[in-house]
Each structure stands twice: as C-alpha cells, then as structure tokens.
Amino acid sequence: MTEGWQWAGKRVTVLGLGREGAAIARYLAQQGASVTATDLKSAEQLRSVVDDLADLPLHYALGGHPEAVLDCDLMFVSPGVPLDAPILVAARERGLLLCSESRLFCFLCPAPVIGITGSSGKTTTCVLVAKMLEAGGRRVHLGGNIGNPLIGRLPQIGPTDIVVTELSSFQLDFFGALLDAEPRGDLVSPLFPEGGWSPRFAVVLNVTPNHLDRHPTMDAYIEAKSKILRYQQPEDDALLGWDDGIAHGFERQCRGRVTFFSLGQRVPEGAYLNGDRLVLRHSSGETEICSVDEVHLRGMHNVANILAACAVADRFAVAPAQMAEVARTFTGVEHRLEPVRELRSVWYYNDSIATSPERAMAALNSFSEPIVLLAGGRDKHLPWEQWADLVRRKVVQVIVFGEAAALIGGVLSGLGDQAPPVHRADSVAQAVQIAREVAEPGQVVLFAPGGTSFDAFRDYAERGQSFKRLVRDLTD
Incomplete structure (x- = not known):
C-alpha cells in the first residue's frame, strides 16, 4: 500500500507526547524520519516518556512550542491537543500537512x-x-x-x-x-x-x-x-x-x-x-x-x-x-459499572468512565435499587437537566465533588423539594466517606461522576482506581 514511500529524509514534528505521540515518534524514527517531538510539558514532567525513547535519535522541544517546530514536511497531532491551539493555527496558516497516529x-x-x-x-x-x-x-x-x-x-x-x-x-x-x-x-x-x-x-x-x-x-x-x-x-x-x-x-x-x-x-x-x-x-x-x-x-x-x-x-x-x-x-470492562465490593449490605460500583451526564444516566438506568450517587469532576459544557430529572426519580442521596460540584448542586436545587439530599465533598476520598455514612442496606453506591477527571486526576482510569482503592479500604 505504501510502495515507493520513503520516510528517510522527511522532517516530521510530533505535537504532544502522550501515548499516541510517543508511539508515532518511535515508529517514524525507526522508519528513518527526522523527528522533532514537542510538548507544553517540561522535560522533567515527561522524564519517563523521554527515557523510554532514549534509544532513538529524536529531537525535543519541550516546555513550549517554538516556531522552529513548524519547519517540517508533516506534523502528527496527538488527540489531546486542542484544535484551536496556537501552534496548530500557525501550522494551518503555513499549509502544513496535519495527521494522526x-x-x-x-x-x-x-x-x-x-x-x-x-x-x-x-x-x-x-x-x-x-x-x-x-x-x-x-x-x-x-x-x-x-x-x-x-x-x-x-x-x-x-x-x-x-x-x-x-x-x-x-x-x-x-x-x-x-x-x-x-x-x-x-x-x-x-x-x-x-x-x-x-x-x-x-x-x-x-x-x-x-x-x-x-x-x-x-x-x-x-x-x-x-x-x-x-x-x-x-x-x-x-x-x-x-x-x-x-x-x-x-x-x-x-x-x-x-x-x-x-x-x-x-x-x-x-x-x-x-x-x-x-x-x-x-x-x-x-x-x-x-x-x-x-x-x-x-x-x-x-x-x-x-x-x-x-x-x-x-x-x-x-x-x-x-x-x-x-x-x-463477558463480565465487563474496568471502570464501566464495575462492582467493587459489598459492605454492610451495600454494593459499591465504579463507573468512572461516565464523563458526561448522558453516560451517567445510562449507569443510573442500570439499577432498580435506590442509589447513593457520587457526581462531579470537571464539566464539559453539557446540559444536566435530563440527568437531574432522572436523579429525582432514582437517587436517594447525592454527593458532589470537584470543579463541577457547585454547578451540579445548582442544577439539583432547581428540583425544589423533589431534589434528594445533596452533600458537598472536597475530594473523592471525602465523597466515599460520606457515602459510607449515608448509604443504607439494600442501596447501591454508584460512582458515575458525569464530569471528566482532569480537575484532579490524569484520566478517568486513575480516578476509577482511586475510587476502588478508597472503597476497599473502608472498614466495617
């Protein structure tokens, strides 16, 4: 499919050194391209990534995106880079080819x-x-x-x-x-x-x-x-x-x-x-x-x-x-309605993948039991009204946390006296402790935040691991 194509001698910039960025940098360098990897994070923040790529002749521009990274034939963009990032705007103005791993x-x-x-x-x-x-x-x-x-x-x-x-x-x-x-x-x-x-x-x-x-x-x-x-x-x-x-x-x-x-x-x-x-x-x-x-x-x-x-x-x-x-x-994928443990006749479920209200609603609809809901994280500018209406019908206690806590609390206050009790937690750790205190036998504690993890965690998986660890550490 690529007969006649040669990477050797091609100047390639890789924008963003996340998983995809590191993978494409390695592949292109192995194919003989001259690769410059650039990221807003510093060399110290990316130490493990740089160490993993140490066997390759890569050039780095870390801690920012200098104009020199635009001197290339092709730019590979990692998925996490915003489309309106100034460096991408400049790349488009130059007519650079933009691609992804x-x-x-x-x-x-x-x-x-x-x-x-x-x-x-x-x-x-x-x-x-x-x-x-x-x-x-x-x-x-x-x-x-x-x-x-x-x-x-x-x-x-x-x-x-x-x-x-x-x-x-x-x-x-x-x-x-x-x-x-x-x-x-x-x-x-x-x-x-x-x-x-x-x-x-x-x-x-x-x-x-x-x-x-x-x-x-x-x-x-x-x-x-x-x-x-x-x-x-x-x-x-x-x-x-x-x-x-x-x-x-x-x-x-x-x-x-x-x-x-x-x-x-x-x-x-x-x-x-x-x-x-x-x-x-x-x-x-x-x-x-x-x-x-x-x-x-x-x-x-x-x-x-x-x-x-x-x-x-x-x-x-x-x-x-x-x-x-x-x-x-098939028993499911980690962080997706994942049963964590039963404590005092209360089951705890990890649905950290629920990074939108719509996704959290799917989790809520999966249970017939009364739900104690942990909701929060970072809002993605999505509507919460339908989520709130479902919470009114299925949830007996809500514990809000993270950057979106005030927003979510405000949406629920719009339900008036039909809103379930809302508790404010300073962290996921405190939210788990509150859930343990308010949950009653026969109820379900559901961690389906509805917001992203980026206010406090690297990604939803790290957030889910934290929740599971906190739940497993609970004592009778």
Missing part, C-alpha cells in the same frame, strides 16, 4: 479495520467484537483509543487478521482532508489519498452531546464523528444505531452496505431485541442469539452494545452460538 495506522494496516465510535459504549463494544471474532477463530488486534496505540504492532499484523480499533472524535478529527492548502510534492501520494480516509467497516453506536469543551458546537462534534464513514467505498460496511437519531441519520452519507442494531425496532438487516430475545436478522430470515436474562452485564445500554457486536461478528461469519457464549460470559 490512528489515521496513519489505519491506512498502512494490511488487515481489515473495524472502526468503532460513539458517544458511549465504544470500549465495551470493541472488546465484545474482539472476543466474538476470536471465538470464531480469527486472529484479532484490539487497540486505538483503548489500550496501547496500534502503530507499533504493524509488523505483527497480517492480511488475514482483523483489527478492531476504538476511534474517538478527537482521533476522527484527522480522518478528513489533511489541509485546505495545496499539498507539497509527494507528501500526499501514495500515503494520503485525496480527501480523507474511513475504515472498511465503520460502526457508529450513538451520537449524544459530549466533548463540547473541545468541539465548539454540537454540529462540529457530529461532523467529527461522521468522518468514520464519509470516505468509505461502495464495497465497505457501516453499522449504525437505529435508535439514535443522529447515528441513524448517517445512513444518508453511507456509500456501501448498511446494517443496524436496535433495542426496539425490527431492523431491515442487523441485530435487534425481540421482546427479551437478542436476534440476528437477514433478508433470508432471523436467528436467535440468546435472551436478556442470560446476559451478565447490567443495563439495557449494554444489551445494545452486545447487539452491535453481534451484528459486526455476523458479517465476519461468526456462528450465533459463539456470539451467545461471549454474551453470556
């Missing part, structure tokens, strides 16, 4: 790529798809926004393998046209085709308000998500969530075969819930997979994730019995 990997990958996106459910669906494909005897590589970047595994991936990659809106931002200006010389051919690139099998689970702290408008967020299928070819596949208006509406952009999954609608082709039965539907008929009661995961949103995974697996000839075995035995 995930786009380069997907284009270079010799195996079929299944790209999965959505505002929620991406990781769980990716893992389910990978497990079902493995149950069907396929060799699978799982990565992208979940786990480690895939670019370093290219040499181990063969044409008969399958790649399952989670793609966030941050990553998809760079799947469209690389720049508005005229490209330079040989830098778009054959490596970067005209326009953009989409995976051979694109999955859009849902599109609900999220990341509006990064994307200036909801329309911009939808635009980023749509790139997963906009550049598909007629022989490609798309799977869309029937029940989500925006995801379903993407059908108009699809150029290849389209299938659906649904919790309530008998879809033309794909997978749907018929009463309490998970069913595959084809033009030739229907095949039952299993019943909802057999599924281990909590919540109807997880049933939807399983249906999506089954629809994907079906296109790769996985037998329904193999799908059913995965659906029955």
